[in-house]
Amino acid sequence: MVEAEYILARNVIKLANVIMTIRNREIKELGLTAEQADSLIFFSQHAGASAVDLKAYLGVAHQTARGIVERMAAKGLVTTHVSERDGRYKTVALTEEGRALCAAMAENGTYTGRTLLQGMSEDEKKQFFSLLTKALQNITTQP
Template sequence: MNTEYLFARKILTLGKTIIANRNDNLRNINLTAEQADALIYFVENPGSSIRNLSNYLSITHQTASGIVKRLCEKEALSMTPSTKDGRCSVVHLTDLGNDLITQVKQNGTHTGAKILSGMSADEKEQFEHLLDLALANIVKQKG
């Protein structure tokens, strides 16, 4: 088997394992990894729409809409009509959503610590550099 294929499989396995780990850790606050990512997006990008979330996460509008709908049902998000475009709604974090962000960030720290455990400071720096390079390469070839 060629090296490129093996690397791609290992990266895919790492990604799936990270998502599973995040989902396990988020289960106690009744969130999925996708919902947590949406909350983080809306706290970092106030006044954004479902379309903005869709573009940011590279998911369909329908999927983003479903995530936002479930977070609204959980009372973590609310939506109001946009003052700029009446066809669009602006998504806001509620007080509960803001409370959940703290727990979501703790989860991310926990998962990140697991990934980096056993690496020296130099290895962590090199790992970050290589991840950035790999991401840049795949984005460059996608476009």
């Protein structure tokens, strides 16, 4: 069984690497870095968030998060505004172009997911999703 578990772990790593390669290629074609793509998705899901919130989400230094926001603003993907609640706090909002890129990334992700599930029956897709969710829970709760 140890051999089967090792092969399974290797195949999961291979799958993750292939998915990341596809993601990185698609992000590059959109003119984004991986950090910018993750940041756009974060700000699309967290209205009124700031670089401080992005810092916590990405696990990076404050200066790094600010730099990401500034570069995205220079590209016209986001705007920043002084918060009405706290003048020291700048909120980040997606521009129309930023929203369009988020939509393109979602479409690319949907295509990748559809390709991954190709050839599986509906029952197999449900089982795959259930087992994948369980495996992720197992691995993320390890001490």
